[in-house]
Amino acid sequence: MIWDLxxxxxxxxxxxxxxxxxxxxxxxxxxGIERFMLYLGFPPHPEDPTPEGLxxxxxxxxxxxxxxxxxxxxxxxxxxxxxxxxLKEFDRCVRDGPMVGVKLWIARKCNTPELDPxxxxxxxxxxxxxxxxxxxxxxxxxxxxxxSEFAELAARHPAIPIICGHTxxxxxxxxxxxxxxxxxxxxxxxxxxxxxxxxxAVRELGPERIIYGSDAGGRSFASQxxxxxxxxxxxxxxxxxxxxxxxxxxxxxxxxxxIEA
Amino acid sequence: xxxxxxxxxxxxxxxxxxxDEIPELIAKLRSHDVSQAWTGSFDGVLHEDVAAVNExxxxxxxxLGQGLLIPFGTVNPTLPDWQEDLxxxxxxxxxxxxxxxxxYHGYTLDDQRFFDLLRQAxxxxxxxxxxxNMEDERTQHPLLRVSEVDTAPxxxxxxxxxxxxxxxxxxxxxxxxxxxxxxxxxxxVYFDFAMLEGVGGISKFIEEIPGDRVLFGSYYPLFYxxxxxxxxxxxxxxxxxxDAIFNGNARLLLEP
Ligand SMILES: [Zn+2]
Numbered sequence: 001m002i003w004d005l006x007x008x009x010x011x012x013x014x015x016x017x018x019x020x021x022x023x024x025x026x027x028x029x030x031x032g033i034e035r036f037m038l039y040l041g042f043p044p045h046p047e048d049p050t051p052e053g054l055x056x057x058x059x060x061x062x063x064x065x066x067x068x069x070x071x072x073x074x075x076x077x078x079x080x081x082x083x084x085x086x087l088k089e090f091d092r093c094v095r096d097g098p099m100v101g102v103k104l105w106i107a108r109k110c111n112t113p114e115l116d117p118x119x120x121x122x123x124x125x126x127x128x129x130x131x132x133x134x135x136x137x138x139x140x141x142x143x144x145x146x147x148s149e150f151a152e153l154a155a156r157h158p159a160i161p162i163i164c165g166h167t168x169x170x171x172x173x174x175x176x177x178x179x180x181x182x183x184x185x186x187x188x189x190x191x192x193x194x195x196x197x198x199x200x201a202v203r204e205l206g207p208e209r210i211i212y213g214s215d216a217g218g219r220s221f222a223s224q225x226x227x228x229x230x231x232x233x234x235x236x237x238x239x240x241x242x243x244x245x246x247x248x249x250x251x252x253x254x255x256x257x258x259i260e261a
Numbered sequence: 262x263x264x265x266x267x268x269x270x271x272x273x274x275x276x277x278x279x280x281d282e283i284p285e286l287i288a289k290l291r292s293h294d295v296s297q298a299w300t301g302s303f304d305g306v307l308h309e310d311v312a313a314v315n316e317x318x319x320x321x322x323x324x325l326g327q328g329l330l331i332p333f334g335t336v337n338p339t340l341p342d343w344q345e346d347l348x349x350x351x352x353x354x355x356x357x358x359x360x361x362x363x364x365y366h367g368y369t370l371d372d373q374r375f376f377d378l379l380r381q382a383x384x385x386x387x388x389x390x391x392x393x394n395m396e397d398e399r400t401q402h403p404l405l406r407v408s409e410v411d412t413a414p415x416x417x418x419x420x421x422x423x424x425x426x427x428x429x430x431x432x433x434x435x436x437x438x439x440x441x442x443x444x445x446x447x448x449x450v451y452f453d454f455a456m457l458e459g460v461g462g463i464s465k466f467i468e469e470i471p472g473d474r475v476l477f478g479s480y481y482p483l484f485y486x487x488x489x490x491x492x493x494x495x496x497x498x499x500x501x502x503x504d505a506i507f508n509g510n511a512r513l514l515l516e517p
Contacts, residue, residue, distance in 0.1 A: 011459050011460050012460065024460075027460050027461060027495065030494065030495055030497075031491070031494070031495055134399070136399040136400075137398075137399060137400065137401055137402075137403050137406060138398055138399050169397075169399060169400060170399070170400040172276075191397065191400070192396075192397050192400075192456070192484065193484045193485045193487075193488040194483065194484060194485075195278050195279060195280065195481070195482050195483060195484055195485050196276060196277075196278060196279065199279070216460045217459060217460035218458065218459060219458050219459070219460075220457075220458055220459060220460055220461075220462050220491075220492055220495055221460065221491070221495055222488060222490075222491030222492040222494065222495040223458065223484075223488040223491070223492065225487070225491055226484075226485040226486075226487035226488035226490075226491050227485060227488075229485075229487050229491070230485030230486060230487035230488070231485070232279050
């Protein structure tokens with residue numbers, strides 16, 4: 001069973017959310033992926049979207065889920081620079097809608113207090129929280145947080161599970177930054193398939209805290225699956241990372257919504 | 262059966278890798294039905310004594326390669342008497358080609374010494390592999406940062422180098438567009454897909470360049486071997502296209 005934490009519309013052919021989904025599912029089928037988490041709308045993705053922008057983006061995901069709810073789940077894209085609106089948008093898409101998680105990107109540094117109400121609101125419905133992180137030797141974007149900054153957010157909410165997206169890209173750095181925070185899981189998507197990534201994560205975090213995702217269609221499913229399928233770890237660990245960990249994290253919200261998966 | 266055109270031995274300077282000892286490398290390649298691996302040395306990236314690197318590479322391939330590892334030595338045209346390194350690669354070590362690392366050796370492709378090296382490789386009928394990237398620029402060691410190699414100058418060199426067989430390795434997004442098309446139609450230029458990204462990447466790539474110019478390259482052991490393998494699975498390809506990518510194109514390229 002493979003569940004993919006990290007998929008966007010990018011690079012999938014089609015004029016509508018439905019057409020793009022049909023193509024995404026075709027590739028997912030080729031690669032044995034049963035379900036994937038979908039977030040952000042049609043590219044290009046705005047780094048600091050307005051409330052209207054967020055609505056449009058999230059509506060594209062909602063439209064995609066209409067026909068494909070048996071293959072994909074949606075995460076709502078929120079912007080802490082529009083906090084009041086983001087909380088309402090969360091209620092619309094997750095509390096009262098079909099989405100099951102939150103995607104936070106690079107609009108605002110994730111260690112700032114504006115993130116706290118979002119994290120707490122998400123936790124109140126057991127929504128999965130995904131925060132992008134990178135640490136670039138070439139320099140981060142202004143609102144882009146490093147895994148260490150992310151760790152500050154995680155430390156303020158030790159009882160809330162939260163996902164460190166991309167493991168900082170530089171995973172040797174990222175794994176170390178979140179290691180002590182037991183509420184943190186890492187997403188392994190969206191970096192080169194560097195040999196040793198998943199073995200190191202298993203050694204330092206244990207297999208229960210690692211979640212496979214691809215960042216397709218910008219990335220291939222292939223290069224990202226290889227990080228797990230090619231890793232020198234036990235088959236049980238691979239199963240956890242490829243799907244069971246994510247399924248376990250989603251179980252409370254799926255149960256709350258009465259979704260069987 | 263697979264001919265993997267992008268394999269390295271010895272040590273990546275920044276990390277030990279599963280597969281950086283030759284017996285485990287061979288076991289991995291064999292388990293995926295690789296019958297031939299074009300093998301460079303990580304030592305060629307930073308060592309100045311490339312003559313010693315090439316000698317060690319040839320020796321390792323001969324004694325530990327089980328007939329599977331074909332050595333591709335490195336030549337650094339900024340070093341004095343690089344011509345002798347090239348000569349030894351061919352005459353002493355019987356290497357069918359060389360692998361160049363311009364970013365780490367500090368020259369651009371409009372450098373006269375690069376042209377001279379290509380010309381001598383052509384005279385010797387050697388294949389030239391050119392590594393555009395070794396690592397994501399964003400995750401390099403802060404004190405050892407290099408940029409992607411700019412391939413634009415190659416286009417101007419091609420008319421003066423008839424007979425050149427050039428393999429571009431670890432291309433990410435560039436060359437692209439017109440330059441990519443011209444490179445592949447105006448010369449015998451090949452590409453691997455170790456760093457090619459995007460869903461269904463290989464099928465999209467062979468809409469841009471002829472299918473006989475795509476070579477299987479895993480960049481093992483720095484990358485998980487399975488990445489390249491799964492990319493072939495992910496793209497919708499005919500059996501003939503798959504066979505050509507897995508081994509046919511590489512075999513034809515090495516035939517005299
Ligand atoms: Zn992404």
